[in-house]
Amino acid sequence: MSRFCNERNSKPLIDTGAIWLDKALYHQNSVFSDKTLWTLEHVTDLETYFSNNPDTGTGDFFDKLETQLEPCGPAVKQLAAEMLWLMLLCVSNIGAAKKRESVLRVWAWSGEVLPEDHPLLSDDTLAGVGSGGTSFNTNRWRELAYCVEAAKQALAMPLAERKAIFSDFTALGEYLTKVPDNERRQFRHMLLYMLHPDSAERIFSNGDRMKIALKFTGKPQKALKKLTSAEMDQLLLSIRKAQEEVFGTKDLCFYVTPLRELWKAQSSFSWLFSWNPANWAWKDLPAHIAQTKAGKPVILSWRCANQDASPGDRAWLIRLGQEPKGIMASGNVVSEPYEAEHYDTEAAAEGKTMMKVDIEFTEIRDVFKDSLISMTDLGRITIDNQNWSPQSSGIEIKPRSAALLDKLWAKLAAPSDTPKPKEKTLLIAEPINKILYGPPGTGKTYKLNKLKQHYVVKQASISYEQWLSEHLKGINWFDVVFMCLYDLGGTAKVKEIESHAFFIQKAKSVGRRQHLKAQIWATLQTHTVESSTTVKYKNRVAPLVFDKDADSRWQLVGNWQEDGEDLIAQTKTLKAGAPSQADQLHYAFVTFHQAYSYEDFVEGIRPVQDTETDQLVYRVEPGVFRQICQDAQIAPDTRFALFIDEINRGNIAKIFGELITLIETDKRAVYDPDGRLTAGMELTLPYSRERFGVPKNLDIYGTMNTADRSIALLDTALRRRFLFEELMPNAKVITGSRGDGYIEDGEGGLIDLRALLVAMNQRIRFLLNRDLMLGHAYLSKVNDFRSLRDVMLNQFIPLLQEYFYNDWHRIQLVLRDVDQGNEPVEPQIIEHTIISGAEVLGFEHDDFEDLIDYRVAEPASITPEAIRKIYESLD
Structure with missing residues (x-):
């Protein structure tokens, strides 16, 4: 189903869409208050003062919008805030904090304050499920105008008709084709996905919709361009259903493996990240250069302007601002983009964040000793008009330019003082x-x-790291971060916590390789004391024991000794190592x-x-x-x-x-x-x-x-x-009570368990096949007649019933309860009597034959002779 979004949770969005549909579009109420906002009158005012009154002057979207809405009443301004909220719900390339700030800002123009902790403004609600790209932000005014027009046409129709259209995926798609500019608007796709996630796709880009249709249908682009958006919806739905059949699951997404690889032109991309020494001092650069020269990669969190970066993509680092300039490092992206604290301590203190990715650098060059790809070299790569002096970090390098860049890098002289890697072979036996x-x-x-x-x-034979990993596997992240910080003397930077043995082994134990810094940041901020002046995070959870100073060093504060008493003791246990007897x-x-x-x-x-x-x-x-x-x-x-x-x-x-x-x-x-x-x-x-x-x-x-x-x-x-390896019944391993396979029958005689099993299995093999024989394990613990009788009644006979589909005559043959003339061989285990139709009905009836009635003998009537006759010769 289309609601599957891999790492993202679409449920809050879908639930919110249902709330908006019921409260706003159906009952014309506000989603944030008890007012009546979504009326035709208010929407028409919004059309008059916003849609029909474009502002082509200078200023950003909100400055212009505020000017346009100045003549409107408070209700219209609040409606604009709710429309903006609705329009931003699906988008994931705008952070929840930024969305919340935007909605609160527009609502405030009405003269009232909207509580920022409103449930429909929570981080989960505003998280989004897919990127709108830069086009969505650039054309935000057009998207809002489209939203206004769609709402106006909907509110102009009777409620019953409105419900019929918006509750049906196909009807809604057809209805939206009548809204001007429908074929170009991304909000159109977002609205359909939000209201009909089992039918509409999480694809908000018209370009991606076309690429998917081209790849999966093989139809010419000219023919596909003639389709309306509603017709494209149906085509994408048919493609999804076909792929669900192919892969045998409904949990598919066109942006996630395995569908992504089937239509994306590139399985991986190349990105240009930048570093300006004037803006950020890379204090550990010498150590990182030495580490990569030793053949050990370095993973760093780096600023990334593009949210399309994915694990496995190629990463290049360019030094800018100061000479020497040029490409100085290469590696791979190893995480999805995530929001993290700003690299600038002053900006971070103000609560500012930025998008980052984790990059595994496999080679970092010393720009003063080693050769690098200079700006002159880069200037010769003109095939794609590639920008080699980006204003932001994390821009895409076009495929042909990336290929030429890769060739230049391969031709560079080896870095100076490169140590020869030590040969170390880990001998591991072949797996079984x-x-x-x-x-x-x-x-x-x-x-x-x-x-x-x-x-x-x-x-005694287990390393400390192994023992530590095993011990930390079930411990939550807060406990681990607390113990690391305590062991570091109660104060440390995030990088020091990430390098602590406890944190390293915890990550290994749960298979985490990505977003490790983000995990530490999230844990620290979530448990920061309320009195903190450097952390602006709002959703805090007890115990509150952390705080950060102006230099981004974290400390244990407040009642940390009391709240963390058990963790302090646990830290000492972990430092001491494993007990020798475990x-x-x-x-x-x-x-x-x-x-x-x-x-x-x-x-x-x-x-x-x-x-x-x-x-x-x-x-x-x-x-x-x-x-x-x-x-x-x-x-x-x-x-x-x-x-x-x-x-x-x-x-x-x-x-x-x-x-x-x-x-x-x-x-x-x-x-x-x-x-x-x-x-x-x-x-x-x-x-x-x-x-x-x-x-x-x-x-x-x-x-x-x-x-x-x-x-x-x-x-x-x-x-x-x-x-x-085949394991078949082996009667020889049955010991009985004497070690030779015999047990005493309680009447002065013996029963041969081995002969019993062999005789029964010969008949089962003859009547059925060898795969259904009885195993020796059933008799391995039998040491007296009572336990043997229990095995016969509670294990052997139920198995034989299943094997022979309740054909009791064949079961009798296995147990030798009848002879060749079908006459009983006494004493029987499976008894039978013939029920005559004449006796039951009182007369002979041509349609019914005599009935053979089978029953298992009462336990007390099963004698040793009933068992011995199974394997002994009949006279």
Whole structure:
């Protein structure tokens, strides 16, 4: 369904759209107050003073709007504020704080104050779900004029007709075609998505809509340009439905893998980031240069003006402002754009923020010692009229220019004093992929339990980092940040917290590689004391124990000792290391079933209780497979295992998804102790967008019950990737009460359990097949006649009922309760009597034959002889 937005949560937007539709458009009330605002009279005034009175003078959008609305009454100005609010709801490239400020500003022109903590002005409500691009901001007045005209036409019609149109996706699309400028307006697409998220797409760019239609239909652009927006809606809906069939899921988005790659001209982009030494002193630059020269990448948070940057995109850094100028570093974007504190301490103190991305720089050059791509060199790349002296950081480099830039970089002389990398090979045994299969009771689970012992590691052999990671896995981010800050002496910068062992191992334990600084900032600001003069964050949650000084150093303040008493003790425990007697279980166990899914196994969006706010939130949570892979990645020199019971009862293609390839032994990932991939393959997960590989030090074992006929044959893709070990019934391992397979029958005689199992299995194999025989495990703990009788009645007979589909005559043959003439062999376990039709009806009836009535004998009447006759010869 179209409401799926990957990392974004569309529910607040959709709920808000429903509120606006009911309160404003249907009942003509204000969404922020109890006033009547959305009337035809007020909308007509807005049209007169705004739409029909364009201001072509100087000034920004709001300055002009204020002048235009000056003659209007308070109600019209408040209506303008609510229209602006509605128009901005979907947009994600404008921050929630900026949207809130804009709405409050326009509302204030009415002479009244709108509370900024109104629920419909919350960060969640204003978060947005998709970018409107620069065009939306540039043409904001046109979008608002379109909104005014659409509302005017809607409010002019009877309520019943209005409801009929706006409640139907197709009808609403057709209705909007009558609104002037409809074919060019982005708000048109936003309104449809907000009100009909299961039918309209989260695509607000007309250009992207055309690109998707071209790619998926193959129709000529000339023909597609003739379509109205409503016709394009229907075409996109048909494309979505077709792709849902192809991928077997409704959780698809055209901006997210796997659909993104099917229509985007580029799988990755190149971006030009800038650094001006006059604006920001890069104090750690020498250390970062040395680090990349040693072959270790440096991850830095960098200002980014474009929100289209994505993980995996190429990043180039240009030095500007002072000579020498030119391209001095290269790497890759490793996070989505996020809002963070401004790099300038004074701006940050005023509460100003900026958009940033995390960049992993793989090479940073010393501009005074090493060669770099100079401005003269860049000036020769004129093929795309590329701007090499940007006013902002994070502009796109056109593909052809990026290719030429890459060639120039490759030709540069090697950096000076480049140390030779030390050869270090981590020897890892080949992974085991094995499935144990066979009839029930043949010891598959028993063998798995024995295998588990190979993955129990004594604490003495575990590194401190491994132990720390395991311990921090279930601890929330506030606790970790608090402990880091406490251990750093109660005062530190964000960068110092990020470098602390506690934080590093916490991130590794949950597989986090992106937005780590953003996580620290969010945690610190959320728990900042109310009296802070340097932090403007509003949604604070107890305990409030942090504050920041003018130099952006964070401290523990307030009642931190009392509130953090347990965490202080825990810090000391973590610093001391693991207790010597503790062991670690390096395995996970899971049972597949028909309802088990990819979201359970790998990762999925789940409702969780936020420990920081105590609110129910939806997050991407790792499944058992991803979690054990993360554990194995952290400790590359230790073996881990995943045990999957009843592996053939699950839908393998659905559960493993795209990861079925990664479990192959030759594609397994090898990581160094810092978590970097050194060999093998990784893929991008669809929910979290994280890079993921299956470590080579992870073994995968499964069990398969061949008697389970309720599911299809094992997926052939999985069969190719596993070794199979058959476990069949083995009567020789049955000990009985004496060690030789016999038990005393309580009447002075013996019963041979081994012979009993062999005889029953021979008949089952003859009457059915070898996959449905009875396993020796059922008799492994039998040591007297009573326990044997319980196994016969409660396990063997129910299994035989299932195997033979209640064909009791065949069950009698297995238990030798009848002879070749179908006469009873006493004493019977399965008894039968013949019910005559004449006796029951009182006369012979041609339509009915005599009935054979079967029943299991009462437990007390089952004698040792009834059991022994199963395997002894009949005279």
